[in-house]
Each structure stands twice: as structure tokens, then as C-alpha cells.
Amino acid sequence: MLFVVLGCSIAFALLVVEVIHRLVRRFTHSGKMYRPGQVFGALLAAQISLSVYPMDLPVVLHALGIALILAGAWLLAALISTLVDISLSKVRTDVTDNRHARRVHTQITLVRRLVLVVIGVLAVGAILMTFPGARAVGSTVLASAAVIGAVAALAAQSLLGNMIAGMQIAFSDAVRLDDVVVVEGEWGRVEDITLTYLVLHLWDDRRLVLPTSYFLKTPFENWTRTQSALLGTVELDLDWTVPVDAMRQEMRSMLEGSDLWDGRVSVLQVTQAVQGFVRLRALVSAADAGKLWDLRCLTREHLVDWVQRRHDGALPQVRTRAITRSAKPSPAGDQHTDARVFGESADGAQREQAFAGPKP
Numbered sequence: 001m002l003f004v005v006l007g008c009s010i011a012f013a014l015l016v017v018e019v020i021h022r023l024v025r026r027f028t029h030s031g032k033m034y035r036p037g038q039v040f041g042a043l044l045a046a047q048i049s050l051s052v053y054p055m056d057l058p059v060v061l062h063a064l065g066i067a068l069i070l071a072g073a074w075l076l077a078a079l080i081s082t083l084v085d086i087s088l089s090k091v092r093t094d095v096t097d098n099r100h101a102r103r104v105h106t107q108i109t110l111v112r113r114l115v116l117v118v119i120g121v122l123a124v125g126a127i128l129m130t131f132p133g134a135r136a137v138g139s140t141v142l143a144s145a146a147v148i149g150a151v152a153a154l155a156a157q158s159l160l161g162n163m164i165a166g167m168q169i170a171f172s173d174a175v176r177l178d179d180v181v182v183v184e185g186e187w188g189r190v191e192d193i194t195l196t197y198l199v200l201h202l203w204d205d206r207r208l209v210l211p212t213s214y215f216l217k218t219p220f221e222n223w224t225r226t227q228s229a230l231l232g233t234v235e236l237d238l239d240w241t242v243p244v245d246a247m248r249q250e251m252r253s254m255l256e257g258s259d260l261w262d263g264r265v266s267v268l269q270v271t272q273a274v275q276g277f278v279r280l281r282a283l284v285s286a287a288d289a290g291k292l293w294d295l296r297c298l299t300r301e302h303l304v305d306w307v308q309r310r311h312d313g314a315l316p317q318v319r320t321r322a323i324t325r326s327a328k329p330s331p332a333g334d335q336h337t338d339a340r341v342f343g344e345s346a347d348g349a350q351r352e353q354a355f356a357g358p359k360p
Contacts, residue, residue: 006049013045014038028086033078040071066127073123077116084112093178102176106193109177110166113195165212166195175215175222180289182221183210187289223289230289231265232296234282236303242278242314244270247303251282254302260295262287277316 017037025031047064050057088108093101169175179190181200188202198215200208223230248268255261265285272279282299286292307314 006046009045009049010042013041017041028082030082030085032082032085033075036071036074036078040068040075043068043071062130065130069123069126069130073119077119080112080115080119084108102178103173105178106169106176107171110169110193110195114167117195165216166193169193169198169212169215175220179225180223182223183208183214183218229262229264229285229287230292231283231285232292234284234296234300234303235271236280236282236300236307237277237316238280238307239276239314239317240273240278241311242280242307243311244268244280246311247280247306250306251299251303254299255284255295258295258298260286260291260298262291276318 017034021031021034021037024033043064047061047068050061050064088105091101091104093105175181175190175193175198177190177193181188181190183200186200186202186208188200188208190198191201191207192199193212196212198210198212200210202208251268252266255266262285265283267283269281269283270278271281282303284292284295284299286295
């Protein structure tokens, strides 16, 4: 009879969960709550059935209570994840100016992880409270709470510091998900931010993992802090005969025919003119860091090719000139006077004697 009642209760609970799941799926298109809902409903039905049935099963009820706490924590975590996914789906990041969207994604993601950690801690605490021995030990634990707290704080100083830094990053807007940053000489995009560390997806598909506290203590470059559009430079050292105006017009024509250029900035200037070369700096703009890199390379290649084809005389050159002088006799008595440091003069002889010693 017990198994019949238990089976009917679990079947009814699973049926209710299935109906709720279908209703929720229409609005959220998410199935994260389905599996934990089934487990939680089945356990809840089993515990209610065993509680009302006239049998003394303390061990089974205790085990079901622990399983129900774990399933409830799982279901609550799935509910929070579903709500977060719904919220983030309404904030799109696949637009040109997605600074606000990336900020919202960063904050909500970190808050979700913090809430999940709190749920896990509360679940473990609730399970421990189901054991009578844990309550008895509570007074002893509280008596030594000061010592344990000091030791724990010392041992977890780095962990707590990184967690606090993670929350500061989330709400200070210093760095966000998908930001393009330069850290330790590496250029990459912020792929993931947790409470303790941050993952950078570098341009060559490597991953650079840094503690969150790093970004509060060490300067770094954020190329998308206010907007994704950027400026980039291309520098060339050429001969003094380079036609700057013609080169400027050629660069402008090339940029107007490229889909990488965003149409904001196109400047070519001579920034240095020393010794045998002039330095030309081209300043171009693009919508984001990836397009800017390709645009800089395209500009450099095009200008080099244009100089080679049209004005090869403007390529870097090193000039030399041979100078011939007629030999003139030295004035009498002046020959070799200042030709040597040692010898050939009175003070030179003294220096020679001082460094070489007396002659035999």
C-alpha cells in the first residue's frame, strides 16, 4: 500500500511539473528549471506521503529532507539563472555602440554568481542544522569564533580581496565583458569575469587569466571604455623627395574605397624631418579594434606599394659623397705638434713617460 501511495504521489507531482514547464516554456523559451523541478517535485511528494503514512521511518525522512534541501537549492539556482537569461536577452550586445549593454551584462553576471554562492552556503547550513549533533557543537564553535574568524580571514585574505575587487569591477565600470584591453603587453578581449579572476581572449586565441585585484592595482589600457571607435597610426620613414600632397590624396582615395574605414579621420602629416629621412604619420579611424588593425595594415601596404610604383626615388636612401683635398705642407716647426697625445711635444713626452715608464 505504501508503494502505491508513494508512486501515485510522485506521478502526480511529475504531471504538475510538466504542466508548469510547458507554460513557462511559452514565455521564457528556457528549460533550465525542468530537470531540477522534476527532482524537487518527486522528493516533495515522497516526503509528504511518508510523513502522513502511519509508519516510523526517521532515517528515510531525514535522508529525504537533505535531498529536498539540495533539490530546492538546485531549483532556486535554476530559477535565478532563467530570470537572468531573460533579462540579458533583452539587452543586446550585437550592436555598434554596446557599452551600456556590456556594462549590464557584467554586473548581472557577477551578481548571479554571488547569489549562487550564497544559495550554496545556505543549503549546506540548512543540511547541517538537520543533525542534532551540529546544534550541540554550535556553542563550542561560537566560543572560539574569534580565533577561527582571525585564522580564516588571514588564510582567505587573497580570495576575499579578489571577490571584493570583482564586485568593484562590476559596478565601477572600469572593465566590462567584451571590452578590448591591453594588459601586460597583450591585446585581447574580456571573455569572462568571475568573482575572483578575469579571462582575456587574446588575438592569437590564447587565454590570459588574471586575478580581479590586478585591475585595481595595475594600470591597463581599455580601448572600449567610452566607445568602440578608435584611431590608429601608420608611420613611414621616406626620402626628402617624397610628394606629401600626392601621397595624402592617394591615402584618402584608398580609405574611401575600403569598408574598414568609418569615415571620421584621415590625416597624413610629416612629424619628423631629421638627418636623411622624413617621417610621415598616417592617422586613420575605424569602428572597432579589429577593423582598425586590418585598416592600419591595409594603409601601410597600400602606401608602400604606391611609393614603389609611382615614386621609387622617395624610397629611403643613404647618400655618400667623396671629398678630395690637396696636400699642403705644414708650417715649419709646427709639424706633428698636435698630431699625437703621447710624444712629439714636451707635455706629450711627459704623458708618455708617466704611462709607459722611462725609456731604456
